[in-house]
Amino acid sequence: MSSIGTGYDLSASTYSPDGRIFQIEYANKAVENAGTVIGIRTKDGVILAAQKLLDSKLLVSGTAKRILTADMHIGMASAGLRADGKHLQTRAREECKNYRDNYMSPIPLKHLSDRLGSYLNAYTLYSSVRPFGISTVISSCDKNGPQLYAIEPSGLYWGYQATAIGKGKQLAQTELEKLNFDELSMRQAVFEAARIIHLVHDPTKDKGFELEISWIGKDSQYKHVHVPAQLYDEANELGKTQAESGRMQE
Protein backbone atom coordinates (compact mmCIF):
# COMPACT_ATOMS: atom_id res chain seq x y z
CA MET A 1 0.00 0.00 0.00
CA SER A 2 1.69 3.14 -1.26
CA SER A 3 0.08 5.40 1.26
CA ILE A 4 1.72 3.76 4.25
CA GLY A 5 3.83 6.29 6.00
CA THR A 6 1.97 9.25 4.58
CA GLY A 7 0.20 9.80 7.88
CA TYR A 8 -3.32 9.35 6.56
CA ASP A 9 -3.69 5.94 8.13
CA LEU A 10 -3.24 6.90 11.74
CA SER A 11 -6.79 7.95 12.51
CA ALA A 12 -10.26 6.79 11.56
CA SER A 13 -11.29 10.45 11.41
CA THR A 14 -8.92 11.45 8.64
CA TYR A 15 -9.40 10.87 4.91
CA SER A 16 -6.50 10.22 2.57
CA PRO A 17 -6.29 12.68 -0.38
CA ASP A 18 -7.98 10.09 -2.62
CA GLY A 19 -10.92 9.80 -0.27
CA ARG A 20 -10.19 6.62 1.65
CA ILE A 21 -10.13 5.89 5.34
CA PHE A 22 -7.28 3.51 5.88
CA GLN A 23 -8.23 2.43 9.38
CA ILE A 24 -11.41 0.86 8.00
CA GLU A 25 -9.43 -0.92 5.31
CA TYR A 26 -7.02 -2.24 7.92
CA ALA A 27 -9.97 -3.48 9.94
CA ASN A 28 -11.04 -5.42 6.86
CA LYS A 29 -7.58 -6.99 6.79
CA ALA A 30 -8.23 -8.37 10.26
CA VAL A 31 -11.40 -9.96 8.89
CA GLU A 32 -9.62 -11.48 5.89
CA ASN A 33 -7.17 -13.30 8.14
CA ALA A 34 -9.84 -14.92 10.27
CA GLY A 35 -11.43 -18.36 9.99
CA THR A 36 -14.26 -18.56 7.45
CA VAL A 37 -17.87 -17.99 8.43
CA ILE A 38 -20.75 -18.73 6.09
CA GLY A 39 -24.48 -18.15 6.28
CA ILE A 40 -27.15 -19.79 4.13
CA ARG A 41 -30.78 -18.72 3.97
CA THR A 42 -33.16 -21.49 2.96
CA LYS A 43 -36.93 -21.26 2.64
CA ASP A 44 -37.46 -22.73 6.12
CA GLY A 45 -34.58 -21.27 8.09
CA VAL A 46 -31.04 -19.99 8.25
CA ILE A 47 -27.78 -21.88 8.79
CA LEU A 48 -24.56 -20.44 10.16
CA ALA A 49 -21.26 -22.31 9.96
CA ALA A 50 -17.88 -21.28 11.28
CA GLN A 51 -14.37 -22.59 10.94
CA LYS A 52 -12.88 -22.14 14.40
CA LEU A 53 -9.12 -22.10 13.91
CA LEU A 54 -7.43 -23.68 16.90
CA ASP A 55 -4.67 -21.53 18.36
CA SER A 56 -3.55 -24.30 20.65
CA LYS A 57 -3.84 -28.05 20.81
CA LEU A 58 -4.53 -27.68 24.53
CA LEU A 59 -7.92 -26.00 24.02
CA VAL A 60 -10.86 -28.00 25.31
CA SER A 61 -13.00 -28.97 22.33
CA GLY A 62 -16.42 -27.35 22.13
CA THR A 63 -15.40 -24.30 24.17
CA ALA A 64 -14.86 -20.68 23.12
CA LYS A 65 -17.62 -20.84 20.57
CA ARG A 66 -17.60 -18.61 17.51
CA ILE A 67 -21.31 -18.84 16.79
CA LEU A 68 -23.08 -16.85 19.48
CA THR A 69 -26.69 -16.15 20.43
CA ALA A 70 -28.11 -12.65 20.90
CA ASP A 71 -31.72 -13.59 21.59
CA MET A 72 -33.86 -16.72 21.41
CA HIS A 73 -34.29 -16.12 17.67
CA ILE A 74 -30.98 -14.51 16.72
CA GLY A 75 -27.62 -16.08 15.95
CA MET A 76 -24.39 -14.30 15.11
CA ALA A 77 -20.92 -15.28 13.99
CA SER A 78 -18.04 -12.87 13.57
CA ALA A 79 -14.81 -13.15 11.65
CA GLY A 80 -11.90 -11.07 12.89
CA LEU A 81 -10.83 -10.06 16.38
CA ARG A 82 -12.53 -12.52 18.69
CA ALA A 83 -12.85 -10.01 21.52
CA ASP A 84 -14.60 -7.53 19.23
CA GLY A 85 -17.01 -10.27 18.25
CA LYS A 86 -17.81 -10.98 21.89
CA HIS A 87 -18.29 -7.29 22.54
CA LEU A 88 -20.70 -6.97 19.63
CA GLN A 89 -22.68 -9.89 21.03
CA THR A 90 -23.02 -8.02 24.31
CA ARG A 91 -24.25 -4.98 22.42
CA ALA A 92 -26.62 -7.07 20.30
CA ARG A 93 -27.95 -8.71 23.45
CA GLU A 94 -28.77 -5.27 24.89
CA GLU A 95 -30.44 -4.14 21.68
CA CYS A 96 -32.60 -7.27 21.66
CA LYS A 97 -33.52 -6.84 25.32
CA ASN A 98 -34.37 -3.16 24.92
CA TYR A 99 -36.57 -3.94 21.95
CA ARG A 100 -38.41 -6.60 23.94
CA ASP A 101 -38.79 -4.26 26.93
CA ASN A 102 -40.20 -1.47 24.76
CA TYR A 103 -42.34 -3.40 22.29
CA MET A 104 -42.96 -6.75 24.03
CA SER A 105 -41.99 -8.65 20.90
CA PRO A 106 -38.84 -10.16 19.40
CA ILE A 107 -36.65 -7.75 17.45
CA PRO A 108 -36.81 -8.07 13.63
CA LEU A 109 -33.37 -8.84 12.21
CA LYS A 110 -33.64 -5.90 9.82
CA HIS A 111 -33.92 -3.63 12.83
CA LEU A 112 -31.05 -5.25 14.72
CA SER A 113 -28.79 -5.05 11.65
CA ASP A 114 -29.49 -1.36 11.41
CA ARG A 115 -28.76 -0.79 15.09
CA LEU A 116 -25.53 -2.79 15.01
CA GLY A 117 -24.55 -1.15 11.72
CA SER A 118 -24.91 2.27 13.31
CA TYR A 119 -22.95 1.09 16.32
CA LEU A 120 -20.03 -0.13 14.21
CA ASN A 121 -20.19 3.01 12.09
CA ALA A 122 -19.83 5.21 15.17
CA TYR A 123 -16.39 3.65 15.69
CA THR A 124 -15.24 4.93 12.29
CA LEU A 125 -15.94 8.57 13.09
CA TYR A 126 -13.55 9.52 15.85
CA SER A 127 -9.81 9.74 16.18
CA SER A 128 -9.98 8.42 19.73
CA VAL A 129 -11.33 4.98 18.79
CA ARG A 130 -10.54 2.25 16.32
CA PRO A 131 -13.06 0.55 14.02
CA PHE A 132 -14.19 -2.97 14.90
CA GLY A 133 -11.92 -5.62 13.42
CA ILE A 134 -14.84 -7.88 12.54
CA SER A 135 -17.45 -8.68 9.97
CA THR A 136 -20.50 -10.32 11.45
CA VAL A 137 -23.09 -12.61 9.92
CA ILE A 138 -26.42 -12.60 11.74
CA SER A 139 -29.34 -14.95 11.28
CA SER A 140 -32.96 -15.07 12.36
CA CYS A 141 -36.25 -16.70 11.53
CA ASP A 142 -39.51 -15.28 12.83
CA LYS A 143 -42.86 -14.13 11.46
CA ASN A 144 -40.95 -12.13 8.84
CA GLY A 145 -39.47 -15.40 7.53
CA PRO A 146 -35.83 -16.44 7.40
CA GLN A 147 -33.38 -13.54 7.34
CA LEU A 148 -29.63 -13.28 6.89
CA TYR A 149 -27.49 -10.15 7.13
CA ALA A 150 -23.79 -9.37 7.23
CA ILE A 151 -22.30 -6.25 8.79
CA GLU A 152 -18.90 -4.88 7.79
CA PRO A 153 -16.39 -2.93 9.90
CA SER A 154 -17.52 0.30 8.22
CA GLY A 155 -21.03 -0.24 9.53
CA LEU A 156 -22.39 -1.15 6.13
CA TYR A 157 -24.83 -4.05 6.20
CA TRP A 158 -26.49 -6.07 3.49
CA GLY A 159 -29.15 -8.75 3.42
CA TYR A 160 -28.09 -12.00 1.77
CA GLN A 161 -29.40 -15.26 0.36
CA ALA A 162 -26.02 -16.67 1.34
CA THR A 163 -22.72 -15.10 2.29
CA ALA A 164 -19.19 -15.87 3.37
CA ILE A 165 -16.60 -13.85 5.26
CA GLY A 166 -13.05 -14.49 6.42
CA LYS A 167 -10.10 -16.34 4.91
CA GLY A 168 -12.04 -18.60 2.58
CA LYS A 169 -14.50 -15.97 1.42
CA GLN A 170 -13.72 -16.17 -2.32
CA LEU A 171 -13.90 -19.94 -2.67
CA ALA A 172 -16.89 -20.23 -0.34
CA GLN A 173 -18.83 -17.62 -2.30
CA THR A 174 -18.15 -19.47 -5.56
CA GLU A 175 -19.54 -22.63 -3.97
CA LEU A 176 -22.56 -20.84 -2.49
CA GLU A 177 -23.48 -19.39 -5.87
CA LYS A 178 -23.97 -22.93 -7.20
CA LEU A 179 -26.73 -23.72 -4.69
CA ASN A 180 -30.41 -23.71 -5.56
CA PHE A 181 -31.95 -21.86 -2.63
CA ASP A 182 -35.56 -22.49 -3.65
CA GLU A 183 -35.07 -26.24 -3.26
CA LEU A 184 -32.60 -26.37 -0.38
CA SER A 185 -33.92 -27.72 2.93
CA MET A 186 -32.40 -26.68 6.25
CA ARG A 187 -30.89 -30.13 6.64
CA GLN A 188 -29.35 -30.05 3.18
CA ALA A 189 -27.97 -26.59 3.89
CA VAL A 190 -26.22 -27.94 7.00
CA PHE A 191 -24.43 -30.51 4.84
CA GLU A 192 -23.54 -27.90 2.22
CA ALA A 193 -22.21 -25.57 4.90
CA ALA A 194 -20.07 -28.34 6.42
CA ARG A 195 -18.77 -29.30 3.00
CA ILE A 196 -17.82 -25.74 2.09
CA ILE A 197 -16.05 -25.07 5.40
CA HIS A 198 -13.99 -28.23 4.95
CA LEU A 199 -13.37 -27.31 1.31
CA VAL A 200 -11.92 -23.87 2.06
CA HIS A 201 -9.61 -25.31 4.67
CA ASP A 202 -6.17 -26.28 3.44
CA PRO A 203 -4.78 -28.87 5.88
CA THR A 204 -1.23 -28.48 4.50
CA LYS A 205 -1.16 -24.70 5.07
CA ASP A 206 -3.69 -23.87 7.82
CA LYS A 207 -3.67 -24.87 11.44
CA GLY A 208 -6.28 -27.27 12.77
CA PHE A 209 -9.88 -26.20 13.12
CA GLU A 210 -13.17 -27.13 14.67
CA LEU A 211 -16.40 -26.88 12.69
CA GLU A 212 -19.38 -25.11 14.23
CA ILE A 213 -22.88 -25.18 12.77
CA SER A 214 -26.03 -23.54 14.09
CA TRP A 215 -29.50 -23.16 12.68
CA ILE A 216 -32.76 -21.40 13.30
CA GLY A 217 -36.08 -22.15 11.65
CA LYS A 218 -38.65 -24.87 11.27
CA ASP A 219 -36.29 -27.68 12.25
CA SER A 220 -35.21 -25.92 15.46
CA GLN A 221 -38.64 -24.77 16.70
CA TYR A 222 -37.63 -21.25 15.62
CA LYS A 223 -34.90 -21.00 18.24
CA HIS A 224 -31.26 -20.36 17.45
CA VAL A 225 -29.30 -23.45 18.47
CA HIS A 226 -26.23 -25.38 17.49
CA VAL A 227 -27.37 -28.32 15.35
CA PRO A 228 -27.99 -31.63 17.20
CA ALA A 229 -24.88 -33.74 17.85
CA GLN A 230 -25.96 -36.54 15.53
CA LEU A 231 -26.58 -34.26 12.56
CA TYR A 232 -23.37 -32.40 13.30
CA ASP A 233 -21.29 -35.59 13.28
CA GLU A 234 -22.87 -36.75 10.02
CA ALA A 235 -22.36 -33.41 8.29
CA ASN A 236 -18.84 -33.00 9.63
CA GLU A 237 -17.72 -36.46 8.52
CA LEU A 238 -19.34 -36.22 5.10
CA GLY A 239 -18.00 -32.69 4.58
CA LYS A 240 -14.49 -33.86 5.42
CA THR A 241 -14.54 -36.78 2.94
CA GLN A 242 -16.14 -34.66 0.21
CA ALA A 243 -13.49 -31.98 0.62
CA GLU A 244 -10.69 -34.56 0.58
CA SER A 245 -11.94 -36.24 -2.59
CA GLY A 246 -12.36 -32.79 -4.13
CA ARG A 247 -8.71 -32.03 -3.45
CA MET A 248 -7.61 -35.42 -4.84
CA GLN A 249 -9.24 -34.62 -8.18
CA GLU A 250 -7.38 -31.35 -8.41
Add this chain to the structure above:
Amino acid sequence: MNMSNNFTSWGRPFTDAKMDMYGGDVTQRYQLGAQQMTVPDDKFSEGVQKTQQPIVTGTSVIGLKFKDGIMLAADNLASYGSLARFKDIQRLYGVGSNTIIGAAGDMSDFQHVQHQLDTLITDEYCHDDGHSLGPAQIYEYMSTLMYHRRSQLNPLWNAFVVGGVDPKSGESTLAYVDLLGTTYSAPTIGTGYASMIAIPLLRRLVEDRQEPLNKEDALDIIKTCMKVLFYRDARSLNKFQVATITKEGSEISQSMSVDTEWGFAEGIRGYGGQTQ
Protein backbone atom coordinates in the same frame (compact mmCIF):
# COMPACT_ATOMS: atom_id res chain seq x y z
CA MET B 1 -46.38 -2.28 78.78
CA ASN B 2 -48.24 -4.71 76.57
CA MET B 3 -46.31 -7.97 76.68
CA SER B 4 -48.62 -9.82 74.30
CA ASN B 5 -47.07 -12.61 72.34
CA ASN B 6 -49.13 -11.66 69.29
CA PHE B 7 -47.05 -9.59 66.89
CA THR B 8 -50.01 -7.51 65.76
CA SER B 9 -50.15 -5.85 69.19
CA TRP B 10 -46.47 -5.03 69.33
CA GLY B 11 -47.03 -1.64 67.76
CA ARG B 12 -44.62 0.22 65.53
CA PRO B 13 -41.14 0.64 66.97
CA PHE B 14 -40.59 4.39 66.53
CA THR B 15 -44.09 5.75 67.04
CA ASP B 16 -46.05 3.74 69.61
CA ALA B 17 -43.10 2.51 71.66
CA LYS B 18 -40.85 5.45 72.34
CA MET B 19 -39.69 4.22 75.75
CA ASP B 20 -37.82 1.03 76.51
CA MET B 21 -38.41 -0.97 79.68
CA TYR B 22 -36.00 1.24 81.65
CA GLY B 23 -37.69 4.45 80.58
CA GLY B 24 -35.02 5.43 78.01
CA ASP B 25 -36.04 7.08 74.79
CA VAL B 26 -35.72 4.35 72.19
CA THR B 27 -35.94 6.74 69.24
CA GLN B 28 -32.72 8.43 70.35
CA ARG B 29 -30.77 5.20 70.46
CA TYR B 30 -31.78 3.00 67.54
CA GLN B 31 -31.61 4.98 64.34
CA LEU B 32 -30.61 2.10 62.09
CA GLY B 33 -33.95 1.80 60.37
CA ALA B 34 -34.17 5.51 59.75
CA GLN B 35 -30.76 5.60 58.09
CA GLN B 36 -31.62 2.85 55.67
CA MET B 37 -34.85 4.41 54.49
CA THR B 38 -34.76 6.58 51.39
CA VAL B 39 -35.18 10.12 52.57
CA PRO B 40 -37.94 11.95 50.69
CA ASP B 41 -36.36 15.18 49.54
CA ASP B 42 -38.37 16.89 46.82
CA LYS B 43 -41.64 18.79 46.48
CA PHE B 44 -43.48 15.77 45.20
CA SER B 45 -42.18 13.13 47.54
CA GLU B 46 -45.16 13.39 49.86
CA GLY B 47 -47.47 12.76 46.92
CA VAL B 48 -45.63 9.63 45.83
CA GLN B 49 -47.58 6.48 46.52
CA LYS B 50 -46.54 2.88 46.04
CA THR B 51 -48.98 0.08 45.24
CA GLN B 52 -51.37 -0.10 48.16
CA GLN B 53 -53.99 -2.40 46.77
CA PRO B 54 -54.45 -4.74 43.85
CA ILE B 55 -56.84 -3.61 41.06
CA VAL B 56 -57.62 -6.37 38.56
CA THR B 57 -57.24 -9.60 40.49
CA GLY B 58 -57.15 -13.32 40.06
CA THR B 59 -58.35 -15.61 42.83
CA SER B 60 -56.73 -18.76 44.19
CA VAL B 61 -54.22 -21.12 42.63
CA ILE B 62 -53.88 -24.73 43.75
CA GLY B 63 -51.06 -27.19 43.27
CA LEU B 64 -50.19 -30.74 44.23
CA LYS B 65 -47.35 -33.21 43.93
CA PHE B 66 -48.11 -36.55 42.28
CA LYS B 67 -46.04 -39.58 41.35
CA ASP B 68 -44.51 -38.17 38.15
CA GLY B 69 -44.45 -34.48 38.94
CA ILE B 70 -46.57 -31.45 39.71
CA MET B 71 -50.10 -30.39 38.81
CA LEU B 72 -51.36 -26.82 39.13
CA ALA B 73 -54.72 -25.23 38.45
CA ALA B 74 -56.16 -21.73 38.27
CA ASP B 75 -59.39 -20.41 36.83
CA ASN B 76 -59.65 -17.98 33.90
CA LEU B 77 -61.19 -15.05 35.75
CA ALA B 78 -59.68 -11.64 36.36
CA SER B 79 -61.99 -9.62 38.61
CA TYR B 80 -62.31 -5.87 38.93
CA GLY B 81 -63.40 -5.68 42.53
CA SER B 82 -66.47 -7.90 42.64
CA LEU B 83 -67.09 -7.49 38.89
CA ALA B 84 -66.17 -10.54 36.80
CA ARG B 85 -64.30 -8.32 34.33
CA PHE B 86 -62.18 -10.68 32.16
CA LYS B 87 -63.21 -14.30 31.72
CA ASP B 88 -60.45 -15.57 29.46
CA ILE B 89 -57.31 -14.71 31.37
CA GLN B 90 -54.63 -17.34 31.66
CA ARG B 91 -53.11 -17.37 35.14
CA LEU B 92 -50.69 -20.23 34.55
CA TYR B 93 -47.45 -19.37 32.83
CA GLY B 94 -44.58 -21.51 31.60
CA VAL B 95 -41.08 -20.37 32.55
CA GLY B 96 -38.51 -22.27 30.51
CA SER B 97 -39.54 -25.80 29.65
CA ASN B 98 -39.70 -27.36 33.12
CA THR B 99 -41.43 -24.82 35.33
CA ILE B 100 -44.91 -23.35 35.49
CA ILE B 101 -46.06 -20.59 37.81
CA GLY B 102 -49.63 -19.84 38.82
CA ALA B 103 -50.56 -16.35 39.95
CA ALA B 104 -53.19 -14.99 42.31
CA GLY B 105 -53.57 -11.30 43.04
CA ASP B 106 -52.89 -8.32 40.80
CA MET B 107 -52.85 -9.32 37.16
CA SER B 108 -50.79 -6.36 35.94
CA ASP B 109 -48.08 -7.21 38.47
CA PHE B 110 -48.29 -10.79 37.20
CA GLN B 111 -47.74 -9.63 33.64
CA HIS B 112 -44.72 -7.67 34.82
CA VAL B 113 -43.34 -10.78 36.51
CA GLN B 114 -43.90 -12.79 33.33
CA HIS B 115 -41.79 -10.29 31.43
CA GLN B 116 -39.08 -10.32 34.11
CA LEU B 117 -38.91 -14.10 33.95
CA ASP B 118 -38.82 -14.08 30.13
CA THR B 119 -35.87 -11.71 30.29
CA LEU B 120 -34.15 -14.00 32.78
CA ILE B 121 -34.69 -17.08 30.62
CA THR B 122 -33.47 -15.30 27.48
CA ASP B 123 -30.37 -14.07 29.31
CA GLU B 124 -29.55 -17.60 30.39
CA TYR B 125 -30.26 -18.92 26.90
CA CYS B 126 -27.76 -16.50 25.36
CA HIS B 127 -24.96 -17.85 27.55
CA ASP B 128 -25.32 -21.08 25.59
CA ASP B 129 -23.40 -23.01 28.24
CA GLY B 130 -25.57 -26.12 28.38
CA HIS B 131 -27.30 -25.05 31.60
CA SER B 132 -30.90 -24.00 32.00
CA LEU B 133 -32.89 -22.77 34.96
CA GLY B 134 -34.98 -25.43 36.64
CA PRO B 135 -37.92 -24.91 39.01
CA ALA B 136 -35.69 -24.65 42.10
CA GLN B 137 -33.77 -21.75 40.55
CA ILE B 138 -36.91 -20.01 39.28
CA TYR B 139 -38.39 -20.31 42.77
CA GLU B 140 -35.28 -18.83 44.36
CA TYR B 141 -35.32 -15.95 41.89
CA MET B 142 -38.99 -15.22 42.54
CA SER B 143 -38.66 -15.32 46.31
CA THR B 144 -35.71 -12.91 46.10
CA LEU B 145 -37.67 -10.64 43.76
CA MET B 146 -40.76 -10.61 45.97
CA TYR B 147 -38.82 -10.05 49.19
CA HIS B 148 -36.84 -7.27 47.55
CA ARG B 149 -39.98 -5.50 46.42
CA ARG B 150 -41.70 -5.75 49.78
CA SER B 151 -38.54 -4.37 51.39
CA GLN B 152 -38.82 -1.35 49.07
CA LEU B 153 -42.36 -0.91 50.45
CA ASN B 154 -43.48 -1.46 46.85
CA PRO B 155 -44.67 -5.05 46.71
CA LEU B 156 -45.81 -7.00 43.67
CA TRP B 157 -49.33 -7.79 44.83
CA ASN B 158 -49.36 -11.50 44.15
CA ALA B 159 -49.22 -14.94 45.63
CA PHE B 160 -47.43 -17.38 43.34
CA VAL B 161 -47.30 -21.13 43.22
CA VAL B 162 -44.16 -22.38 41.49
CA GLY B 163 -44.21 -25.95 40.24
CA GLY B 164 -41.79 -27.96 38.17
CA VAL B 165 -39.56 -30.96 37.72
CA ASP B 166 -35.83 -30.71 37.22
CA PRO B 167 -35.14 -32.50 33.91
CA LYS B 168 -31.74 -33.78 35.03
CA SER B 169 -32.35 -34.93 38.61
CA GLY B 170 -36.07 -35.62 38.22
CA GLU B 171 -36.64 -33.84 41.51
CA SER B 172 -39.96 -32.02 41.71
CA THR B 173 -40.52 -28.62 43.28
CA LEU B 174 -43.81 -27.23 44.55
CA ALA B 175 -43.52 -23.96 46.42
CA TYR B 176 -45.24 -20.75 47.37
CA VAL B 177 -44.11 -17.13 47.44
CA ASP B 178 -46.24 -14.08 48.14
CA LEU B 179 -46.17 -10.30 48.29
CA LEU B 180 -44.45 -10.29 51.68
CA GLY B 181 -41.68 -12.53 50.45
CA THR B 182 -43.08 -15.36 52.54
CA THR B 183 -42.02 -18.71 51.17
CA TYR B 184 -42.72 -22.35 51.85
CA SER B 185 -42.71 -25.65 50.10
CA ALA B 186 -45.23 -28.47 50.57
CA PRO B 187 -46.78 -31.46 48.76
CA THR B 188 -50.04 -29.49 48.42
CA ILE B 189 -50.39 -25.74 48.12
CA GLY B 190 -53.26 -23.32 47.81
CA THR B 191 -53.24 -19.52 47.78
CA GLY B 192 -55.83 -17.21 49.31
CA TYR B 193 -59.29 -18.76 49.42
CA ALA B 194 -57.87 -22.15 48.48
CA SER B 195 -55.55 -22.08 51.49
CA MET B 196 -58.70 -22.22 53.62
CA ILE B 197 -61.06 -24.28 51.47
CA ALA B 198 -58.98 -26.54 49.25
CA ILE B 199 -56.04 -27.32 51.52
CA PRO B 200 -57.99 -29.60 53.94
CA LEU B 201 -59.32 -31.50 50.92
CA LEU B 202 -55.93 -31.70 49.26
CA ARG B 203 -54.23 -32.88 52.45
CA ARG B 204 -56.76 -35.64 52.90
CA LEU B 205 -56.73 -36.75 49.27
CA VAL B 206 -53.02 -36.34 48.55
CA GLU B 207 -50.96 -36.34 51.72
CA ASP B 208 -52.97 -38.98 53.61
CA ARG B 209 -53.06 -41.24 50.59
CA GLN B 210 -51.33 -44.60 51.05
CA GLU B 211 -50.63 -45.65 47.44
CA PRO B 212 -48.77 -43.51 44.86
CA LEU B 213 -50.89 -40.87 43.11
CA ASN B 214 -51.04 -41.18 39.32
CA LYS B 215 -51.81 -38.43 36.82
CA GLU B 216 -55.47 -39.38 36.25
CA ASP B 217 -56.30 -39.45 39.96
CA ALA B 218 -54.39 -36.21 40.47
CA LEU B 219 -56.56 -34.54 37.83
CA ASP B 220 -59.70 -35.83 39.57
CA ILE B 221 -58.52 -34.32 42.85
CA ILE B 222 -57.75 -31.01 41.13
CA LYS B 223 -61.24 -30.98 39.60
CA THR B 224 -62.85 -31.74 42.96
CA CYS B 225 -61.01 -28.83 44.53
CA MET B 226 -61.83 -26.43 41.69
CA LYS B 227 -65.48 -27.41 42.00
CA VAL B 228 -65.58 -26.75 45.74
CA LEU B 229 -63.76 -23.47 45.23
CA PHE B 230 -66.28 -22.44 42.58
CA TYR B 231 -69.13 -23.25 44.97
CA ARG B 232 -67.72 -21.19 47.84
CA ASP B 233 -65.54 -18.47 46.29
CA ALA B 234 -67.64 -15.63 44.90
CA ARG B 235 -64.67 -14.32 42.86
CA SER B 236 -64.16 -17.59 40.98
CA LEU B 237 -65.23 -19.00 37.61
CA ASN B 238 -66.18 -22.49 36.49
CA LYS B 239 -63.64 -22.30 33.70
CA PHE B 240 -60.09 -23.23 34.58
CA GLN B 241 -56.84 -24.61 33.22
CA VAL B 242 -54.62 -27.34 34.57
CA ALA B 243 -50.86 -27.45 34.20
CA THR B 244 -48.94 -30.69 34.37
CA ILE B 245 -45.17 -30.81 34.71
CA THR B 246 -43.24 -34.06 34.52
CA LYS B 247 -39.64 -34.95 33.78
CA GLU B 248 -40.53 -35.04 30.08
CA GLY B 249 -41.76 -31.44 30.03
CA SER B 250 -44.69 -29.22 30.85
CA GLU B 251 -48.14 -28.64 29.44
CA ILE B 252 -50.99 -26.22 30.10
CA SER B 253 -54.41 -27.64 29.23
CA GLN B 254 -57.28 -26.04 27.36
CA SER B 255 -59.89 -24.45 29.59
CA MET B 256 -62.26 -26.94 31.22
CA SER B 257 -65.18 -26.88 33.61
CA VAL B 258 -66.90 -29.21 36.08
CA ASP B 259 -70.55 -30.16 36.49
CA THR B 260 -72.23 -28.33 39.33
CA GLU B 261 -75.51 -28.81 41.15
CA TRP B 262 -77.29 -25.73 42.49
CA GLY B 263 -80.67 -27.31 43.34
CA PHE B 264 -79.92 -27.14 47.05
CA ALA B 265 -79.56 -23.34 46.91
CA GLU B 266 -83.32 -22.86 46.81
CA GLY B 267 -83.68 -23.90 50.41
CA ILE B 268 -80.76 -21.94 51.82
CA ARG B 269 -81.22 -18.46 53.22
CA GLY B 270 -78.81 -16.04 51.57
CA TYR B 271 -78.67 -17.74 48.17
CA GLY B 272 -81.71 -15.79 46.97
CA GLY B 273 -85.28 -16.87 46.44
CA GLN B 274 -86.42 -16.26 49.98
CA THR B 275 -88.05 -13.00 50.90
CA GLN B 276 -87.80 -13.47 54.64
